[in-house]
Amino acid sequence: xxxxxxxxxxxxxxxxxxxxxxxxxxxxxxxxxxxxxxxxxxxxxxxxxxxxxxxxxxxxxxxxxxxxxxxxxxxxxxxxxxxxxxxxxxxxxxxxxxxxxxxxxxxxxxxxxxxxxxxxxxxxxxxxxxxxxxxxxxxxxxxxxxxxxxxxxxxxxxxxxxxxxxxxxxxxxxxxxxxxxxxxxxxxxxxxxxxxxxxxxxxxxxxxxxxxxxxxxxxxxxxxxxxxxxxxxxxxxxxxxxxxxxxxxxxxxxxxxxxxxxxxxxxxxxxxxxxxxxxxxxxxxxxxxxxxxxxxxxxxxxxxxxxxxxxxxxxxxxxxxxxxxxxxxxxxxxxxxxxxxxxxxxxxxxxxxxxxxxxxxxxxxxxxxxxxxxxxxxxx
Amino acid sequence: xxxxxxxxxxxxxxxxxxxxxxxxxxxxxxxxxxxxxxxxxxxxxxxxxxxxxxxxxxxxxxxxxxxxxxxxxxxxxxxxxxxxxxxxxxxxxxxxxxxxxxxxxxxxxxxxxxxxxxxxxxxxxxxxxxxxxxxxxxxxxxxxxxxxxxxxxxxxxxxxxxxxxxxxxxxxxxxxxxxxxxxxxxxxxxxxxxxxxxxxxxxxxxxxxxxxxxxxxxxxxxxxxxxxxxxxxxxxxxxxxxxxxxxxxxxxxxxxxxxxxxxxxxxxxxxxxxxxxxxxxxxxxxxx
Amino acid sequence: xxxxxxxxxxxxxxxxxxxxxxxxxxxxxxxxxxxxxxxxxxxxxxxxxxxxxxxxxxxxxxxxxxxxxxxxxxxxxxxxxxxxxxxxxxxxxxxxxxxxxxxxxxxxxxxxxxxxxxxxxxxxxxxxxxxxxxxxxxxxxxxxxxxxxxxxxxxxxxxxxxxxxxxxxxxxxxxxxxxxxxxxxxxxxxxxxxxxxxxxxxxxxxxxxxxxxxxxxxxxxxxxxxxxxxxxxxxxxxxxxxxxxxxxxxxxxxxxxxxxxxxxxxxxxxxxxxxxxxxxxxxxxxxx
Numbered sequence: 001x002x003x004x005x006x007x008x009x010x011x012x013x014x015x016x017x018x019x020x021x022x023x024x025x026x027x028x029x030x031x032x033x034x035x036x037x038x039x040x041x042x043x044x045x046x047x048x049x050x051x052x053x054x055x056x057x058x059x060x061x062x063x064x065x066x067x068x069x070x071x072x073x074x075x076x077x078x079x080x081x082x083x084x085x086x087x088x089x090x091x092x093x094x095x096x097x098x099x100x101x102x103x104x105x106x107x108x109x110x111x112x113x114x115x116x117x118x119x120x121x122x123x124x125x126x127x128x129x130x131x132x133x134x135x136x137x138x139x140x141x142x143x144x145x146x147x148x149x150x151x152x153x154x155x156x157x158x159x160x161x162x163x164x165x166x167x168x169x170x171x172x173x174x175x176x177x178x179x180x181x182x183x184x185x186x187x188x189x190x191x192x193x194x195x196x197x198x199x200x201x202x203x204x205x206x207x208x209x210x211x212x213x214x215x216x217x218x219x220x221x222x223x224x225x226x227x228x229x230x231x232x233x234x235x236x237x238x239x240x241x242x243x244x245x246x247x248x249x250x251x252x253x254x255x256x257x258x259x260x261x262x263x264x265x266x267x268x269x270x271x272x273x274x275x276x277x278x279x280x281x282x283x284x285x286x287x288x289x290x291x292x293x294x295x296x297x298x299x300x301x302x303x304x305x306x307x308x309x310x311x312x313x314x315x316x317x318x319x320x321x322x323x324x325x326x327x328x329x330x331x332x333x334x335x336x337x338x339x340x341x342x343x344x345x346x347x348x349x350x351x352x353x354x355x356x357x358x359x360x361x362x363x364x365x366x367x368x369x370x371x372x373x374x375x376x377x378x379x380x
Numbered sequence: 381x382x383x384x385x386x387x388x389x390x391x392x393x394x395x396x397x398x399x400x401x402x403x404x405x406x407x408x409x410x411x412x413x414x415x416x417x418x419x420x421x422x423x424x425x426x427x428x429x430x431x432x433x434x435x436x437x438x439x440x441x442x443x444x445x446x447x448x449x450x451x452x453x454x455x456x457x458x459x460x461x462x463x464x465x466x467x468x469x470x471x472x473x474x475x476x477x478x479x480x481x482x483x484x485x486x487x488x489x490x491x492x493x494x495x496x497x498x499x500x501x502x503x504x505x506x507x508x509x510x511x512x513x514x515x516x517x518x519x520x521x522x523x524x525x526x527x528x529x530x531x532x533x534x535x536x537x538x539x540x541x542x543x544x545x546x547x548x549x550x551x552x553x554x555x556x557x558x559x560x561x562x563x564x565x566x567x568x569x570x571x572x573x574x575x576x577x578x579x580x581x582x583x584x585x586x587x588x589x590x591x592x593x594x595x596x597x598x599x600x601x602x603x604x605x606x607x608x609x610x611x612x613x614x615x616x617x618x619x620x621x622x623x624x625x626x627x628x629x630x631x632x633x634x635x636x637x638x639x640x641x642x643x644x645x646x647x648x649x650x651x652x653x654x655x656x657x658x659x660x661x662x663x664x665x666x667x668x
Numbered sequence: 669x670x671x672x673x674x675x676x677x678x679x680x681x682x683x684x685x686x687x688x689x690x691x692x693x694x695x696x697x698x699x700x701x702x703x704x705x706x707x708x709x710x711x712x713x714x715x716x717x718x719x720x721x722x723x724x725x726x727x728x729x730x731x732x733x734x735x736x737x738x739x740x741x742x743x744x745x746x747x748x749x750x751x752x753x754x755x756x757x758x759x760x761x762x763x764x765x766x767x768x769x770x771x772x773x774x775x776x777x778x779x780x781x782x783x784x785x786x787x788x789x790x791x792x793x794x795x796x797x798x799x800x801x802x803x804x805x806x807x808x809x810x811x812x813x814x815x816x817x818x819x820x821x822x823x824x825x826x827x828x829x830x831x832x833x834x835x836x837x838x839x840x841x842x843x844x845x846x847x848x849x850x851x852x853x854x855x856x857x858x859x860x861x862x863x864x865x866x867x868x869x870x871x872x873x874x875x876x877x878x879x880x881x882x883x884x885x886x887x888x889x890x891x892x893x894x895x896x897x898x899x900x901x902x903x904x905x906x907x908x909x910x911x912x913x914x915x916x917x918x919x920x921x922x923x924x925x926x927x928x929x930x931x932x933x934x935x936x937x938x939x940x941x942x943x944x945x946x947x948x949x950x951x952x953x954x955x956x
Contacts, residue, residue: 054928058498089918090928095782096879099872100674104918107670123784123874131797132670145784184644185771185877187780212644214771216603218594219397221390222635223643225383242500246594253512254386254519415753463940474753475699475956476943479893482886483939490932498929609757648768651761658758659749 043329044083045320047313048105050098050125051117053090056215057240060268061093063303064117064139067348070297071313081326084317087111095124102128112329113316115139115309119187122146122154133332135339137316139308142191147359151336155312155361156305157283159188162263163195165365166281169379170205170234179232180210181223181239181247189238192263196236208232213243220247224254235260241268248274263365267304267375275370283308284363285377290348311347315339315361382517387635389518395631396528397590401608402615402623403534404582410618411555411575412468414477415609418459418484419583420601424492426452426584427596431501448588449581456580457573459484464576465569485601493598503591523593530589531624534582538620551575555618603647610650614657616664625665673799677871679904679911680806681864686891686903687810687817688860691853693889694897694954695821697833698850699752702743702759703861703888705766708880709736710862711869712770715783718870725789729866733859740858744851763882770877782876786869806867810904813860817900820856829853830898833954890939896952905950910935 049068052061065088072086087109089101098121105111106128114136116125122138123146129136130149137153138146147154170178180196183189193210200207208230211223224247227235235251237244237260244265251260262280266272286307294302319338323330342355349363356362367379401423408416426448434444463480504510504523511522541548550571553561562568586604587596607630608623615626630650637649657664689703713732717723723731743762750758770777777783788797789805796802820826831839832846840846869875887910895906914931947955 054493054498092928094878095874095876096678096868096872100678100915103671103674104915107672107674120782120874120876120878123782124872127873131799143781143784148785183780185780187782187876190774190780212642212772214644214647216599217643217646218590219390219394220643221393222387222638225386225390226639228386229382242595242597253510253521255512415757463944466944472943472947473956475756476947478699478753478756479889479956480940480943483936483943485936487933487936487940490929490936494926494929494933606760613757642772644772645768648765651764655746655758655761658754659746662750662754 042081042083042326044085045113045324045329046085046087046109046111047113047115047316048087048089048102048109048111049115049117050089050091050101050105050121051115052093052121053088055092055094057093057118059241059270060140060303060305061090061117063306064309066298067294067302067306067309068115068313070294071310075317080317081321081324082329091117091121093118093120095120097121098124099128106132106134112320112332113137113335115312115316117305117309119143119146119191122152126152133336135316135319135332135336137312137339139312140305142188144358144360151332153339153355153359153361155308155315155363157363157365158360159191159195159263160199161363162192162281162283162365163199165367166196166263167199167203167205169279169281169367171203175234176205177208177230177232178205178234178236179208179227179230181220181235181237182210182212183239183243184212184214186215186238186240188264189240192238196263213239213247215240215243217243218246220250221254224251224256228254228256232258234258237262238265240265241270244269245271245274264304266370272370272375273373276373277370279367279369279378281365282368282375283365284349285366285368286348287350307348311345311349311353311361314347315342315345318342318345383639385515385517386519387639388632389515389520391632391635392528392628393520393524393631394635395628396524396531397586397593397604398607398611398630399531399535399624399627400527400582400586400589401604402611402627403531403538403620404579404586405605405608406612406618406620406623407538407551407582408575408579409612410620411551411572412464413555414464414474415481416464416579417478417481417602417605418488419456419481419579420605421485421488421492422452422456422580422583423587423590423601423604424489424596424598425455426587427503427591427600428492428496428598429584430503430588430591431496431596434503435501445585445588449584452584452587453577453581455488456583457577459488460573460576465572468572489598489601496598498598500595500597501591502595503588521593523589527589527593530585531627535620535624542620547571547574607650610654612664613654613662614664616666619664619666622664622666629665670799673803675911675915677799677803677806679907680803680810681868681871682888682891682907682911683810683904684813684864684867685861685888686895686907687813687900688857688864689888690892690897690900690903691817691820691829691857691860693892694899694903694952695826695833696829696850696853697954698747698854699756699889699956700747700759700854700857701756701882701885701889702763702766703857704880704882704884705743705763706736706740706858706861707865707868707884707888708766708770708877709739710865711875711880712777712783712865713862714866715786715869715875716776718786719783724791725787725866725870726791729863732862732866736862736865737855737859740855741851744854744858747854748847748850759885760882763885767877767881770880777877780876782874783869784874786873786875788873789870802871806871809863809867813863814900814904816860817903820853821898821900825849825852890935893949893956894938894942896949897956898954899949899951902949902951909950 091098091101102125116122116138117140119141122141130151135151139155141154142159182193209227266275266280323334323338345353366377368375368377429448429451430444433439513520550566554568554571611627611630612623616622692698692700710732713735714728717728796805891906891910892903896902
């Protein structure tokens with residue numbers, strides 16, 4: 001037993017020592033460099049971002065990060081009252097890791113505001129931000145529950161907006177028989193399908209079948225066989241990449257010529273040519289100048305949700321600037337009051353946006369089409 | 381019931397992919413008696429090697445494929461020499477090997493992800509323009525046909541090897557009793573090394589073919605492997621023909637299962653079948 | 669500070685999971701890889717009762733334990749038919765099936781949308797809303813479970829378990845009904861995992877199926893393999909190490925996009941090295 005105890009004490013000792021060194025090194029206790037603004041004269045406001053840089057949606061998370069860094073690089077640094085510092089953490093889109101990253105950002109990095117990505121992590125971060133009194137904006141949540149509480153906001157088109165426009169467009173085009181493909185373990189997909197089923201109740205549109213698949217599946221041939229002869233005039237794909245492309249290819253291979261459409265998902269894809277000529281509904285449209293700027297900076301087009309990241313950072317910066325006097329960093333409550341009353345905000349997702357009393361930034365959905373491999377908006 | 385022919389074709393396609401995985405797995409299990417989970421990650425190694433040489437560097441397709449097969453085989457052999465051989469020499473239990481294999485799988489997958497990112501990639505250069513054949517109202521693509529044919533060819537080749545070559549007989553002897561084989565003068569470490577090379581090369585080939593059919597990603601191995609393991613167990617573990625039989629049986633059960641139930645239960649159906657077989661016929665359909 | 673408290677709470681929860689699994693894997697020698705399923709059932713029962721009926725947390729936790737115990741009794745009964753590798757594989761299967769149920773029984777679990785807004789526990793009018801008090805609660809529960817495990821493993825019941833692990837046939841010759849012992853410890857272990865689940869649900873305030881996958885079960889297994897099998901202190905030590913490891917790596921300063929993959933590589937390599945050089949873990953008393 002003495003040997004056991006010795007090993008245990010040894011390991012615990014090493015681990016604790018390593019963590020202390022790690023935390024000290026990070027917070028500048030040993031090196032004494034960080035947390036000082038670039039110019040040294042202005043106080044520094046720290047903004048923490050937790051988003052997925054690994055896992056199934058890493059592509060979207062990376063694009064969101066790029067957009068936030070782009071917004072940061074565009075800040076008019078000389079004329080702002082504060083210096084700003086960004087800290088990114090990877091949560092892999094997993095709620096339990098999101099709790100860790102949010103706690104780390106708040107208590108180790110001492111962030112003044114938080115940005116999170118997606119409903120699962122957002123739902124975990126909200127109560128943590130609320131308890132700490134740190135304003136928190138989620139830029140990718142289809143679940144409005146994330147905006148519960150005084151300090152939590154969502155800057156993302158709600159699923160009900162997409163669904164409303166989608167139903168309108170179906171009626172306008174006289175499409176009345178549709179088949180859904182949904183992703184059983186994807187909260188965004190579930191929220192959109194539920195919102196659609198709510199919105200379609202009083203219309204003559206029939207949902208002939210809803211096929212739910214699980215992330216990681218690569219063989220959809222039997223699901224396709226089941227719906228192939230139902231006589232649908234549209235297939236609606238609420239799937240993320242690569243299930244989206246795989247289902248589309250397997251539909252075509254199976255000889256299905258029927259058009260496909262979606263709420264939101266096509267722009268997940270890096271193979272837009274698969275959807276040539278297809279119309280779909282997307283969350284609020286990113287302005288052309290943003291798409292150009294992003295493409296010029298990173299060499300690829302922004303994934304969807306990126307513009308939300310760009311705007312969210314600017315909203316926070318503007319709110320901090322309004323709340324503070326330039327001498328001390330404003331408190332969470334002060335920043336929060338400014339975020340809650342955002343009005344007439346001009347950003348990548350449009351002009352004159354404002355924060356609703358429900359803590360949601362109301363942005364409108366749009367109908368788009370893939371033309372020559374590029375998304376084009378066809379209704380304002 | 382015009383859906384039935386397509387369902388049969390779908391089941392055969394799924395079975396063909398599972399059989400590729402089951403073949404290599406069964407070869408390794410039959411000889412060494414342990415569940416090599418690391419085997420799954422080698423499918424990704426094969427797929428990504430071809431991705432690198434074919435789409436990255438622009439090498440000839442066939443050379444890239446051969447390189448993919450050889451490199452996965454070599455890495456399989458390397459892992460055996462570094463990890464499994466010392467463990468086996470020490471008479472570690474099957475569970476120690478299982479946990480070590482889990483470590484191998486995790487590490488290899490992540491290294492692939494660091495080198496190539498975790499993004500899903502397709503191997504074929506021309507998307508969606510593949511030749512398609514119609515069989516009794518069911519649709520099958522050229523790649524799927526190749527998978528089916530290769531699966532049968534490899535099965536027959538391994539069967540013939542066991543029956544007619546000295547090397548095949550040595551593998552069988554090691555699988556039956558390693559100690560006795562050693563005594564009669566078989567270099568067991570070397571024979572098992574070759575088995576790992578062959579098995580891993582088959583895994584690599586499976587990964588490459590799946591890459592041409594749908595696509596590749598670093599984590600593709602685990603789900604492929606689990607299906608291969610289930611196929612081997614229901615068909616008869618350690619039996620070359622049993623693995624293939626089990627693979628097609630699993631293909632049929634899954635596809636007809638989700639025809640009646642719903643697609644999201646596919647994995648649960650596969651594991652449900654596994655548990656039923658483990659309970660009532662643990663030796664599988666064909667005994668070794 | 670909040671961050672350290674958060675890490676400490678996670679360690680307590682995984683400590684409970686490690687202790688519970690150690691009873692089955694370490695002391696009884698059954699390689700179960702389905703602990704996340706019981707952890708999840710406990711979490712879901714608590715979450716559903718708390719959000720839909722406003723029941724007291726401790727009552728909900730108790731009901732969670734009861735329901736988990738009933739389900740685990742059935743699963744344990746099936747698993748008791750298997751041995752070694754097959755036991756592990758069968759338990760894999762049950763984890764996949766239970767995960768599918770969490771995901772697909774949407775009317776009850778809300779599927780992928782998860783259950784948000786789970787309240788914190790309260791007792792006699794005091795609510796554990798501050799994390800520091802929640803930590804106190806978790807540590808008290810961890811301590812209780814620790815002493816419970818110590819009591820079980822040092823009792824005559826525990827000695828029979830170890831005897832089953834060493835030689836099941838020999839002990840059954842002495843007239844012990846080993847099936848009942850194996851079932852009893854499996855159910856006790858599942859009940860403890862349910863306690864961890866209740867704590868997790870109420871602490872994080874949001875649960876969805878992604879927290880209860882096969883990978884999570886493998887992680888819990890890694891906790892006890894690293895810490896040491898058949899040693900209660902080892903289970904807690906393993907949780908300390910594996911929860912802190914990624915946090916330390918967070919501060920090392922890898923670029924954040926490869927940091928997560930580096931964690932996975934480290935974790936895989938640790939498993940391999942342990943199996944090669946120290947298969948009993950840091951302080952373990954039993955080798956797999």
